[in-house]
Amino acid sequence: MIPEFGYFSLTLAMVLSVLLCIFPLWGAHTGNLRLMRAAPSLAVGQFVFVLVSFAALIYASLTDDFTVAYVAYHSSSTLPWYYKITSTWGGHEGAILLWLVMQAGWTAVVALRSNSLPWILRARVLGVLGFLGVGFMLYTLWMSNPFELLLPYFPVEGRDLNPLLQDPGMIIHPPLLYMGYVGLSVSFAFAIAALLTGKLDNTWAKWSRPWTMTAWGFLTLGITIGSWWAYSELGWGGWWFWDPVENASLMPWLVATALLHSLSVTEKRGVFKSWTVLLAIAAFSLSLLGTFIVRSGIIVSVHAFATDPDRGLFILAFLAIVVGGALTLYAFRVSQVHSEGRYKLVSREVALWLNNIFLVVATFIVLLGTLLPMVHKEMGLGSISIGEPFFNKMFAIILVPFAILMGIGPLLRWKQNKWSFLQNKLLIAALMSLVITAAWLYSSYAVVAPLTLLATTLAIWIVITTGVDLYVKATVQTNFSQGLKRLGLSYWAMVLGHVGIAFVIAGVTLTSAYSVERDVSMKPGEIVQLNQYQYRFEGVYTIRGANYSGYAGEVSVLKNDKLVTVLHAEKRHYDIGMQFMTEAAIDAGFTRDLYLALGEQLNNSGWSLRIYHKPFVRWMWIGGVLISLAGFMILGDKRYRTSKKSTDKSQEKLV
Structure with missing residues (x-):
């Protein structure tokens, strides 16, 4: 009953989406304010019915309703509840339904948060979003139905979620x-x-x-x-x-x-x-x-x-x-588009x-x-491979001018700038970047490749020029502390985003240049050295999870004969899918990660292990989080938080 209700709810959402596509666009075209005003209600109603449909699929997964084909193919009764929820977007049909939830959700939020827009523009925005919703709902109902049933014959157990997604x-x-x-x-x-x-x-x-x-x-x-x-x-x-x-x-x-x-x-x-x-x-x-x-x-x-x-x-x-x-x-x-400003x-x-x-x-x-x-393969011309070397080389070429401009851009004024105003600041920033990078890398590593030095210098350059711009902006009319308070959230978002990019560049560069890995065969009690760390293999013990069994290898990591951490790397065998998965053990740090993967048991009673030392790898994800926070920070800017209703008198006369 619940799956049928979910499908019916999705069908109703489709009807509302069609109306959302037609009414506001036609109302904007003809000047009919009543049709335009219907758009927000249609958008919210569409979202409610899509959300109900998605909730029905989640319920089917949580209750192990294997009469639903999607649940039977992507879940199992032994799957933990949180992965049962995850399974609702772990396959094609469920992922498309999740897309619909997001699409309808964005449309509803736009409808509710765009009161300050003129009705004609607001109606057209929602009408276009309604059209996009129609396309994806039609695709879901017609070709990717997540509520398809296996009646009268259905399995007593599901196939389980792909272990990679668990x-x-x-x-x-x-x-x-x-x-x-x-x-x-x-x-x-x-x-x-x-x-x-x-x-x-x-x-x-x-x-x-x-x-x-x-x-x-x-x-x-x-x-x-x-x-x-x-x-x-x-x-x-x-x-x-x-x-x-x-x-x-x-x-x-x-x-x-x-x-x-x-x-x-x-x-x-x-x-x-x-x-x-x-x-x-x-x-x-x-x-x-x-x-x-x-x-x-x-x-x-x-x-x-x-x-x-x-x-x-x-x-x-x-x-x-x-x-x-x-x-x-x-x-x-x-x-018909003409630029107004000159520069x-x-x-x-x-x-x-x-x-x-x-x-x-x-x-x-x-x-x-x-x-x-x-395209090459589909045209029958055979298989070709364009992989990591191509992308890395091309992006390295683009990175240099891009990073230089990222450092210069904030210091520039709108319309025009005198180069003399910038040259001293940029020269000092460039020298500081090079000196700091060289001192850092040459004191930490025996070999420093030119490309590593260049890319790391660019990362430091972005941070320093951002700091210079922050100082200039904060002291232009008042003292530094008071000037900081006057800077808007948009500016702080720019600072955060640029620093995040610098973290990503430095993280990618340093972990690519100085990561070390070693494949070893070890018996319990044996020790291997990698960089300044000693890895002592303590042995293997059996493990049992909700839907898997397997082995875990225990490795003690020491530095200067002092215990740093104990790593537990797993080799899992999933019961239903009969698949093997490696679960790496990671000791995370701000400046390095110690990474261990357990391999296969060898004939000599030893085990194969792969050990990595990955410096600054976590900086990439720190940078990514900082960049994303920059995007969310904009929402706090007063310029974008108005909810005042439109007062365009000419629109109120539309009928």
């Missing part, structure tokens, strides 16, 4: 990632609504910016946790290996980062209007492209869902309609525009490296 990271990673993916649809909707209205002024950028920031913050946090999951769960010590599915989340993030900076320029200076709209279209289009890559079956990945080509064709067709329609509308309207070569506008270009070029590199092998 990890705390996967409880929160997909929801956060989808919040970011779907949140970019709000930026897209604002851009399309502005094009339909024909008023691409500074105001729409101001309205769109906090929504974009929020979506970007969730997407950043989702990517960060996904990287941490790969590091902790896959057992090979890696944190990113340019998998097509990883690339699918990186591409919209890169474009969304460019969009945020472009929105800032459009809002404050009235320039880059057409470019900003194009970035908003591109960001969400790449989110849809990522959905196609993950769910079309054209790739094989630990992250990928679905192997049904018909589903891929539906998403591809929907992608073509959304992107094609948006670009067609853009082509018709772009000639010189040495100005903040130019610095932000150049950084936009570097981000778009980086996106194109990832897009090319991701799609070319797929």
Whole structure:
């Protein structure tokens, strides 16, 4: 009964979504205020019914209702309750339903928090979001029904959740990632609504910016946790290996980062209007492209869902309609867009525009490296591989000018700057960056590669120039302490985001350059040395979990004959799926991680182990968290917290 109720609720949500697509858009076109005013209620109603449908699927999983095909294929009675909830988005159909929850949730929040918008723009934004909801609900009901039943014959036990997904990271990673993916649809909707209205002024950028920031913050946090999951769960010590599915989340993030900076320029200076709209279209289009890559079956990945080509064709067709329609509308309207502000070569506008270009070029590199092998194979030309060396080399080239501009940009003024005002500050910052980096690295490591020195210097450069800008801004009219209090949350978000980027650059550089690994065969009592640590193998003992059994290897880690930690690395055998999984043991630290993975038992009664020493690896995730917090900090800015209702008298006369 509950599954049928969930399907019925989703069908009602589909009806409301169709009405949300039609009523407000037609009302805005004809000037009918009553139709436009129906949009918020339709948006909230749609969200309620989608949420009820999702709750029904969760209930079916928690109660082990194996008459539901999705529950039978992705859960089991022995699965812990929190992983039963996770299983509701651990497969294709449930993940799409989670997407719908996010889509409907964003639409409802926009409806409730956009009282200050003119009704015509508000109606068009919600109408576009309704159209996107129709597409995904149609896809769910028609091709990815999570409530399909196995009656009259159903199994007495489920197939269990993929062991790779039975990890705390996967409880929160997909929801956060989808919040970011779907949140970019709000930026897209604002851009399309502005094009339909024909008023691409500074105001729409101001309205769109906090929504974009929020979506970007969730997407950043989702990517960060996904990287941490790969590091902790896959057992090979890696944190990113340019998998097509990883690339699918990186591409919209890169474009969304460019969009945020472009929105800032459009809002404050009235320039880059057409470019900003194009970035908003591109960001969400790449989110849809990522959905196609993950769910079309054209790739094989630990992250990928679905192997049904018909589903891929539906998403591809929907992608073509959304992107094609948006670009067609853009082509018709772009000639009417005119920039208002003027600026010189040495100005903040130019610095932000150049950084936009570097981000778009980086996106194109990832897009090319991701799609070319797929296209090559589908055309019958054989398999080619574009892997880590290509991406690392290309991103290293882009990083240098990008990081330099990131340090210079905040120090520049709008419109124009005299180079003489900057050169002394930049020269001192550059010298300090080089001296600090050289002193740090050469005192810590015997060998320092030129590229390692360069990349770490760039990270320090970003921090120092951000500090210089903070000092200049705080002391421009008053003393330092009083000046700090006058700086707005938008500025502090910029500071936090830039420092986060510096942490990521330094973490990636240092862990890539100085990580050490060693494969060893050990018997109980034996000791091996790796860097300044001694690893003593204490032995293996059996373990038993809710739905698995296996072994755990105990290793004591010593430094200068003093115990540092005891690591317990596991080798699990899952009962139902009959799959083996490695659970690494990690001793985390601010400046290093000690990482241990248990291998197989050897014929000589010993065990194979893999030991890693990974310096500064945690800085990447610290940086990711700081960057995401920068996105959320914008929400506290007074400029974006108005809820005053629109007082446009001309609209009140509409009937």
